[in-house]
Amino acid sequence: MLAEAAGQGLTPLTLELLTEARALAPTVEAVAWGAETASTAVTLGEYGASRVYDVGDLGGALPGAAVAAAIAGLVESGERPDAVLLPASYDGRDVAGRLSARLDRPVLTNVTGLAEHDGALLTEHPVFGGTQIAHARFTADGPGIYVVRAKSFAAEPSGGGPAEVVAVPAGDVGRTGAATIVERHVEAATGPKLDEAAVVVSGGRGLGAPEHYALVEELAGLLHGAAGASRAIVDAGWVPYSHQVGQTGKTVKPTLYVACGISGATQHLVGMKGSKHIVAVNKDREAPIFSVADLGIVGDVHKVLPALIEALRSRS
């Protein structure tokens, strides 16, 4: 499986993949890149990887081409994994696409479940906004390439010792690796992270105007949660993309999700339907968001939210 670093550690999705890989196979090996692999080997081992192949520091190049080449090199040199699991992240998808073309093997994407069935791996994919689940499988020789969505599995350490670090060269990827990061911009983030928060309050087009998003942020703050958004208001430039919940945005599974002025399009539902409890405020009784809500208030966000904020403020 592909291990992705974030700052000093590994992304939560990487740990989820390791846990699931361990449940499926006796031997789990990771592939990682970047300057920090040696320090992540401990965590990789703790979550079940016996070995980590280190592609090394790519000097700012986008990792897709080099990391795919390294994995293809391992497969071709006799290391024959049954399955390659990759995170559904920006770089994970790049690696998957390039690996697929290199190995001439198709990819199954948007995977939210994996189970062995008659010796083959059967995948689960949410379709029609998660109201239905499709099961799919590869029908040709492996290795199968699977791109797995965040929050599909719960991460649990196995208590293993540090993974053995083995350097693997990417080799010369020629022009394919020529895209290079020249500068990184990190948006200042306050409060808990959207995909880790216990409470998420999201706003949509029903807020009416960008300045009303402040209601969502204030409510999120009062509930010690994070503020999310539908794609409609991200596209409209009201809030940065990092707030987007849904198919192209973040998958969230908080204890409580509050949807304010969000219709509940299939692409939004697929990113939040797994929340433990869902509250929706929408003035349209027929809005699809109500089909997944535990508590639905048919009303105007401009009345309900200020009153709710007031009530919560007076309690604290």
Next chain:
Amino acid sequence: MHVVVCVKQIPDPAAPASLEPDHTLDRSGKLIMDDSDSYGVEMALQLAGNVEGSEVTLVSMAPGGETSGLRTALAMGAAKAILVSDEALAGSDALSTAKVLAAAIRRAEPDLVVAATESTDGYTGTLPVQIAELLGMPSVTFAKRVSTDGTTVKVERQTESGYDDVECPLPAVVTVTAGVVEPRYPSFKGIMAAKSKPIDVLGAGDLGFDAAQVGAAGARQEIVDVADAEARGGGEIVVDEGDGAQRIVAFLEQLKVI
């Protein structure tokens, strides 16, 4: 600069979707341009407009010789289109589709290939990168801002925590996310002009593929079944009579969130 834009033609997402007996999407009705690709078309037209002597070509693979989505993009201002349409291609998996599109794109000898980050109906999101690898090109995915001088492309690429400035020499593949530009509405003049713009229609054989390699025969993945997901339902829906906020507070108390 020659810019090629991938344009997927899909069933109207506003119409209720239905599945074929083999669990693939029913594509027999009229197809339209995927909304996701309208951003790519607009981006390509803007980029081409900034580099003298540029031209935009569309590339699409679709069943039944479908051109209505392509006409929409031609009406926006693209110069011409290549359509790959062949019964033998029905049921192709994403990698086979990528191979076919890559072969068609290679013919056009582009400096820049623009696609959407993901399609509305397939959303594998891997196709453009597969194309890049097959063409031996670098790629920059998830672009939210793009500029080019005809030799290098500069991209603001979305990341988990913000964005990266990425530079890449051409030829290259760039995928754009929705909302990056405001797609223009075709003018009446554009719509009229589009009717006479050339669409080159190719079959799988024209691109050197035989029927066993591509389409359903060559597909190496299958959908086994589609089942209803566990329904959530059972929620309480109430009309706000001025007590909506109090109802939420009571619910939060019950959950011990407050």
